[in-house]
Amino acid sequence: MTDGLTRIVHTPPSAHLIDILPPGVVLYGADGAALTQALRYWSRKVIGVDFMGPLSEIPPAEILESVDVVLYAEGEKELIKNFHRLPRRRVLCRIPSGSGLFDSIKLVASLNIVPDLLQNLEEISPEQALDVVRYYLHHRALQVPIEPFHSILSRLVLSQNLDLWEMARYNPDHFVFLDAEGNVGLSYEDLADKRFLGTIHQDPVSWKKSEVYRDLSRFLNELPQTHPECLACPFFFFCRGYMRYKRGECMTLTAVLEELRQASVEIYELRELFADVGQLPAQLEVEEGSRSRTANPQNRDIRDEPV
Amino acid sequence: MRHVTLVIKTTQACNAACIYCSSWKEDYTEINMSEETLRALHVRLAEYAQEGDLEDVLFTWHGGEPLLMDNSFYYRALDLQEELLKPLGIKVGNIMQSNLLSLNEKKAEMLVKLLHFHDGQPSSVGTSFDPIPGIRVMKHGDYERRFREAVSVAQEYGIALGLVYTVHKYSVDRVKEIYDFLTSEFPDMTIRFNPLYHEGRALLPEGERYYITPREWGRFIVELHEIWDADDKKHTIEPFAALWDFHQGTGYSLDCEHSGSCSEHHLGIGTDGTVYCCCRGVDLARRPYGNLNSEKLASILMSPYRVQLHNRSIYLRMTVCRDCKWWRYCHGGCPVESDISYGDLFHPTSWCEGWERYFDTIFGSPREETPGSS
Numbered sequence A: 001m002t003d004g005l006t007r008i009v010h011t012p013p014s015a016h017l018i019d020i021l022p023p024g025v026v027l028y029g030a031d032g033a034a035l036t037q038a039l040r041y042w043s044r045k046v047i048g049v050d051f052m053g054p055l056s057e058i059p060p061a062e063i064l065e066s067v068d069v070v071l072y073a074e075g076e077k078e079l080i081k082n083f084h085r086l087p088r089r090r091v092l093c094r095i096p097s098g099s100g101l102f103d104s105i106k107l108v109a110s111l112n113i114v115p116d117l118l119q120n121l122e123e124i125s126p127e128q129a130l131d132v133v134r135y136y137l138h139h140r141a142l143q144v145p146i147e148p149f150h151s152i153l154s155r156l157v158l159s160q161n162l163d164l165w166e167m168a169r170y171n172p173d174h175f176v177f178l179d180a181e182g183n184v185g186l187s188y189e190d191l192a193d194k195r196f197l198g199t200i201h202q203d204p205v206s207w208k209k210s211e212v213y214r215d216l217s218r219f220l221n222e223l224p225q226t227h228p229e230c231l232a233c234p235f236f237f238f239c240r241g242y243m244r245y246k247r248g249e250c251m252t253l254t255a256v257l258e259e260l261r262q263a264s265v266e267i268y269e270l271r272e273l274f275a276d277v278g279q280l281p282a283q284l285e286v287e288e289g290s291r292s293r294t295a296n297p298q299n300r301d302i303r304d305e306p307v
Numbered sequence B: 001m002r003h004v005t006l007v008i009k010t011t012q013a014c015n016a017a018c019i020y021c022s023s024w025k026e027d028y029t030e031i032n033m034s035e036e037t038l039r040a041l042h043v044r045l046a047e048y049a050q051e052g053d054l055e056d057v058l059f060t061w062h063g064g065e066p067l068l069m070d071n072s073f074y075y076r077a078l079d080l081q082e083e084l085l086k087p088l089g090i091k092v093g094n095i096m097q098s099n100l101l102s103l104n105e106k107k108a109e110m111l112v113k114l115l116h117f118h119d120g121q122p123s124s125v126g127t128s129f130d131p132i133p134g135i136r137v138m139k140h141g142d143y144e145r146r147f148r149e150a151v152s153v154a155q156e157y158g159i160a161l162g163l164v165y166t167v168h169k170y171s172v173d174r175v176k177e178i179y180d181f182l183t184s185e186f187p188d189m190t191i192r193f194n195p196l197y198h199e200g201r202a203l204l205p206e207g208e209r210y211y212i213t214p215r216e217w218g219r220f221i222v223e224l225h226e227i228w229d230a231d232d233k234k235h236t237i238e239p240f241a242a243l244w245d246f247h248q249g250t251g252y253s254l255d256c257e258h259s260g261s262c263s264e265h266h267l268g269i270g271t272d273g274t275v276y277c278c279c280r281g282v283d284l285a286r287r288p289y290g291n292l293n294s295e296k297l298a299s300i301l302m303s304p305y306r307v308q309l310h311n312r313s314i315y316l317r318m319t320v321c322r323d324c325k326w327w328r329y330c331h332g333g334c335p336v337e338s339d340i341s342y343g344d345l346f347h348p349t350s351w352c353e354g355w356e357r358y359f360d361t362i363f364g365s366p367r368e369e370t371p372g373s374s
Helices: A032-041 A076-085 A101-110 A118-123 A126-138 A149-157 A188-192 A211-221 A242-246 A251-273 A290-295 B035-051 B071-088 B105-114 B143-156 B175-185 B205-210 B214-230 B240-248 B279-284 B304-318 B335-342 B352-363
Strands: A008-011 A025-029 A046-051 A068-071 A092-094 A114-116 A175-178 A183-185 A196-199 B003-011 B056-063 B091-097 B124-128 B160-167 B190-195 B266-269 B274-276
Touching: A008 A046, A025 A032, A032 A046, A076 A101, A101 A114, A101 A126, A118 A251, A126 A149, A126 A251, A149 A251, A175 A188, A183 A188, A196 A211, B003 B279, B035 B071, B056 B071, B071 B091, B071 B105, B091 B105, B105 B143, B160 B175, B175 B214, B190 B214, B214 B240, B214 B352, B266 B279, B274 B279, B279 B335
Parallel strands: A008 A025, A008 A175, A025 A046, A046 A068, A068 A092, A092 A114, B003 B056, B003 B266, B056 B091, B091 B124, B124 B160, B160 B190
Antiparallel strands: A175 A183, A183 A196, B266 B274
16 A cells, blocks of 8 residues: 555455555454464464354454454354353454343443444434443443443543544545455445445555545535534534434434533543542543453554543 | 633724724624623623633733723723632633723723733733834824824833734735834834734725735745744744744644634623624624623533534544644634635635745744644
8 A cells, every 4th residue: 555554454364465465454254264364374464353253163262362353243142152262352242233232232241342332323222322321331340341432431531532433444544444356445334335445456545536435525525514513513523424424313422422421521520539649439440451452443542642 | 611711892992994904894783892791791700610610711802992991891890800700719811902092191000900911910912003004094193103102101101012913915015124113113012913804894895905815925924934033033923933832842832823722712702792702703793602691601602603613623634624734733724714715614714825835935844743732
């Protein structure tokens, strides 16, 4: 990739693709054996695995220990049955929306796996989402973060930059997705819909001429005229129009952000109150290190960014 | 809003008729700020402090010509600050922007009492002057003579002065002449240079001949910086001094025009108590936040217009300013200027070309980013 930008490339475990890529590769797919082979051979390039297959075929845990893992599990039973196959390092699990969502989240969390709702947030009602947020904020026995709430809250408390496009990995400057033929898309969904920027063999500068890229640019450039409500939204600093672009709706996100914003204010005030004491009560500590890295594997560790 | 700078239009009346006056309007609804509105301002600040977090307030008394208001108005303001704000632990400062044409000994005595920063140190009056005839005009009298008399009175009373110079078509090619004149006549003043904005009296047909282009502005500020540099940067020339410190890494505080965060700390108050983003916002009168006489400050600060201003920087950086290497120095420029030029907040300033030329010529490349510098 010759435009000087560092990207995380999501690719199937195909030799002809991985061979030409620089380090910073996330392997994806449902074929555990192929992923295992690719992980062994290109370990220096691979930083993550998005596993979409049956958990009974997930690559061995010892290989997965050194990378960030995202699961697309079918259901709780599968998780329970195959829990022993998972690496000790914390993994993140995309939770599908639907009935029983809250129970799924609680079960996943009890297995020390990080539930992630970001991709399906607008398919959940605001009331359901708030139930989960409040569980995350207040349930004392919870031992893992729930995403995206934890990443959002962490950054609010530390007054760090937030960008939903980045969190959702939908930014061609930083993330691209390849299919088996080397076509480049902005997401797994775009690959499935054959909305390509170009191919991996092209100079990325040429991707800007694609209809997909021009469509995205046009949406952003016209946002003040087409969606003035976005630019008058107090949460634009986070969403930046992403929800309008991808989902059309943002009611659930808005409700979640308001709840997290209030929580961040309370935490901030408590920090001030306890500043002389030097330490917050344990329940209010924002965990650092491996939890925050694993919770958002494709984002930089919040501790990498200066306050 | 912990720290706030208020620009308060005390009156729309003026004893001058400067060709570029941004405050000028064909007709006014309320000429002078009433005592009720002055009190409402202080009450709302006190309310806000009790409900939240207000550490300090800088009152910038403005107009029109603020010295046309009776001294009792400013003494009343000082009383209200003592009565309502200081008991809550709010630090208060006062400065003023005035043409000085009505400055006399009584007014000077009042200013000595009024003008101080949060720490109690004396503050200053910002004023303006132009040596080119016909630009700054007194309605009744000789502008230059009266101005120089007033400067003497100010100096006699120990009142510090700063100078704002507005660059126009008749001065844009006379950079060295203007610099030499201002720095020799007013050697102790901080001098700030602004381009002429297309607003107020400058919108009249006769105003157009004073307009300068962004390219001319760029040429002016490049040449001015070079002259200033050759003069060992002896005088404080803004916005160069702040930009220079920022570029050197010795200062991180850019002026409101370049900070990208003006909405976080600035408010403009019209004579009738209507709140806007800043002084220029009051003059443009296009996007009011609310009115102090009928709403709490907390509610006013949640105005969608204010939110839009806050979001402007984020939006510009995602879009039109995305690839600009000077973003940290500029942040898209003054939003009100964008509103004046394009009717659109979400557009970089029309002076962009001029500033880019300045940054490219004077700085070459941006300073490397360090933690906390953006």
